[in-house]
Amino acid sequence: MTVHDDLTLPSAEATAELTARVTGDVFTPGDEGYAREVGGFNLRSGHRPLLVVAVATPSDVQAAVTFALAHDLAVGVKTTGHQPFPARDGFVLITTGALNSVEIDAERAVARVGGGARWKDVIGPAQEAGLAPLNGSAPDVGVVGYTLGGGLSPLLGRTYGWAVDHVVSLEVVTADGELRRVSADAEPGLFRALRSGRSNFGVVTEIEFGLFPVTSFYGGGLYFPGEHAEEVLRAFAALTRGSLPAEFNCSVALLNLPPLPEVPEPFRGKFVAHVRVSHLGSDEEAERLIAPFRAIGPTLVDTVARQPYGAMGGVHADPVDPAPYEELGTLLAEFPDEALDGIVDYARSMPGGPVAVVELRRLGGALDAVPEQAAPLGARGAAFVVWGATVGPPEVVVAGESVLRDLTARLRPWSTGLLYTNFTGREDGAADTFPAGTLADLREAKRRYDPRNLFRVNNHNITPA
Structure with missing residues (x-):
């Protein structure tokens, strides 16, 4: 391990090995591009990760999670950085902005989008098919964080409900470094936990959700x-x-x-x-x-x-x-x-x-x-x-x-x-957003899918039961 501005970094060899494994970019403090990747829409964020992995593929996410696990480092995930969370030092930050693919299945009225997509990436293609997503008020907000936080559409919510209820499937890298496709039929326990647990249970690399006939x-x-x-x-x-x-x-x-x-x-x-x-x-x-x-x-x-x-x-x-x-x-x-x-x-x-x-x-x-x-x-x-x-x-x-x-x-x-x-505010936690019984269920899911609480930065952390 080496020290940089009071942050203890993994060895140069380990960082070089990670860099060689990923298609995207790896930044450490002081690198050109580090501040850009760490910064978000909310300028009060203040995070200081040891490493930033700007992922370009799901395999990059797997490599970053495996690296964090091997070096006993926490993991945080960021797309746009709109919501305030307590500032943290000494973790691995995964930025997902390059995972912004969008596919519209007009026949099924479903969108399949990358984990770093923003609503402005989705609305145009969906409208070309005569469909609309349950997006929020700001087109520049990230799809995954918004949706897995509930997804309250100010234009369509009272008509069609919460966006998170219309999620069809998720592709996610879990704390063991595995890439999984989950749905109500495939690993329903993890599927349920991810919907409203946000990044507590893994890094979402793709999300599939319903669209509605609104033009x-x-x-x-x-x-x-x-x-x-x-x-x-x-x-x-x-x-x-x-x-x-x-x-x-x-x-x-x-x-x-x-x-x-x-x-x-x-x-x-x-x-x-x-x-x-x-x-x-x-x-x-x-x-x-x-x-x-x-x-x-x-x-x-x-x-x-x-x-x-x-x-x-x-x-x-x-x-x-x-x-x-x-x-x-x-x-x-x-x-x-x-x-x-x-x-x-x-x-x-x-x-x-x-x-x-x-x-x-x-x-x-x-x-x-x-x-x-x-x-x-x-x-x-x-x-x-x-x-x-x-x-x-x-x-x-x-x-x-x-x-x-x-x-x-x-x-x-x-x-x-x-x-x-x-x-929610910066200091609000999971106990402020879930009823006690629901939180107990989510903590049990956390124990099963992330027993070491790897994913504990940039979210309302749910601790393992």
Whole structure:
């Protein structure tokens, strides 16, 4: 072993042997390309792995896992690095961005994509076949991490359910270095554990999942001046507490937008209430449902219209540039007036504060369904999810985290007691996202498939039973 900047590296001979075995690239600290591979969308990641293996084939993944096992090193996996996890030193990081193949089987309405694919890689080919995936709000997010964290589609979720429930099969390298194809029929125990356990049980090199016959939607964004935030929140509560068509998906976000040139002029430096809408029914029905919002008054911008599904990224208009941020969320079993009043009170104090966004999203519809091969998902059955993020230099982020903790604490009386895996904070763990019985089952699966807890970095770690 050799030492580099206080990191103890495997011997040069061992590293050279690994480099010779893989088609992709191997980086150590100080190498050109190391910082690029370690960095992710969230600039607060801060990982310092001993080695980075930028894999190009499933065989590369096997070589990296076998190397880590031989040298008693933990393994982490990264595609885009959107979600915050505690920073770690001294492990092997596998980056999967080159595994971005996409195959669309139109006859079966199924996509088979590589473990490093992003949603923008999938949406276009799927649309050419008249189909759509259950992707998230941002086209640049990785398919595997999003899906195996549950996969809450803000446009199609209430209509078709959780993305993870529609996974058909997975190709995965497990802790013994074996490449396995798993499904409900082939190794069903591992298949179940992978769906919601994310990278706790192996490195996914390929995922196959269902697609749906959607080529357009009626929706977009209604952006209101911040002084109308209370009216927007109360209209949202009145609308979403009642019976809604499963084809209708809706959320409200309170946005503190910075005074930066890249922010469009109508929003620059302003506090804004943003209503996000997607409807798969008729345009007329959608307009009837959003009429209470239109009655509030003039908008800053109105993008609601019949749109091709490929334009879905414009509904939430998520940031596209990497940034330093932290996020927190909570799931609500109900949303009574007291909870609404708490969010309204918060909205009054939000302008100019350290929190960049707070979103309230309606769940329900097909998201409540429990299919025959349901994934072990702790968020199932929740009525709403509240999520927030704070962005900026350390002092702003720290202050924003404190504010978000206060907000989620205020909502605790109506919480389910669990978090949605993809909307968690840096210090949240597996016990925060799964019911106790489900976590016990997953820990038993961990004991079987990864008894040494090799895969314990960049995830909500599930320890072996």
